[in-house]
Amino acid sequence: MIQDYLFANDTEEALAQLYRYAGTAMVIAGGTDLMVNVADLKLKAQVLIDVTRMEGFHKIALKDGYLTIGAGVTMSEAAENELIYAYARSLAVAAACVGSVQIRNAATLGGNIVKAQPAADAAVMLVALGAVISVCGRSGKREILVEESYAGLGQSVVDPTKEIVSEIKFKALGNNQGCAYIRLAHRKALALPILNVGVILSVDERKISKVRIVMAPVDIKPQRAMAAEEYLIGKMPSRESFRTAAAMAIKDARPRDSFIHGSKEYRLSVLPSLVEKALLESMEEIYKKEGGV
């Protein structure tokens, strides 16, 4: 039962409120997941601290080659933002895949990370982008890779009764870099992904210098296709190398049979096609940036 609902003006005030209620208060952002928990009587918190009106929480900026995004930026804001579109196009694409218009107008990027669901669209792409979150607590600020923010299924290392995610930060993609986000689902709205894949690809002197391939839901958290990534480093980007790498992606995938997401066999047989498509799309983006094809 929710006893009180408070708005914080800044992180300091929010932290003070969390501290005052000593574990019985919890951060609420968009509330699109949290309020379902309330409806199901699963929420233990008695006081909710709303952080969506905090200063700078909706800010998106490019500084020193890094894109910084306020944790309160909604999926709609991310999907329509020009800076995100220019420097991390696939994050805009991923944000546009979440739920429905109504959900995207409320749900935030910070919430997408802290809810720690294994296939949350934006979070999967943020792992691919190597994004870092700033987590504010009583003892100060710490930075955590989104990739390392998972503590278990639906469990984040961020404790929403004690801490606040203020910002998300990652390196803006350069002209030699491309990205892609691919999602397979039963329908185009309000459907959890059967599989989703996020990729960033860097090419230097015609060779792949860096690649990050992230797949979900194939584990309790977004999972890197390490074997495929290792194979690609130093290779020429080509249909053949992408296909070979894509076939290797299943080495790092451990999907379960799932009523919602589909059978293990189905997902393991489809996954390479999605990885291949994502790699090709990333390469196409690089060509476009170079003014080529």
Next chain:
Amino acid sequence: MKRRITFILNGEKMDIEVSPGQMLISLIKDDLHLHGTKKGCARGECGACTVIIDGKAVNSCLIPALKVQGSIVETIEGLSTPTRLHPLQQSFIENGAVQCGYCIPGTIMSAKALLDKKPCPTVAEVKMGIAGNICRCTGYVKIEKAILEAAQIISNSI
């Protein structure tokens, strides 16, 4: 502890006490007795409860009522005058886009939010705009047609 909030609802200033755990849909229906907005799944999946807050369509079943402090809220009741239906409402009737009608207030609010932002949407944009509204009667074809026609009527009248 109840808290007092002020907001604009369908052009009218509201000053009302709400409970901290109360959802916007309950404030609209139970306290303000506006029954046009419908409750379906109560978990953000059907869109029947869609209202517009500060120009954006949202599921009122997932929005804590306190979040609308200082906001402009529109519900289906705010669209028509006693003598004139909104072009979207008129177009839905004329195109046979309403059958049982339960999802229609939500669908029309999603459509209004879309047209307020994009007065001449493409078919794809209309489909995306109402993708969060589930209708089990119509099959959506007539709904899409109604929205596209309303868009034309609204742009012609400006």
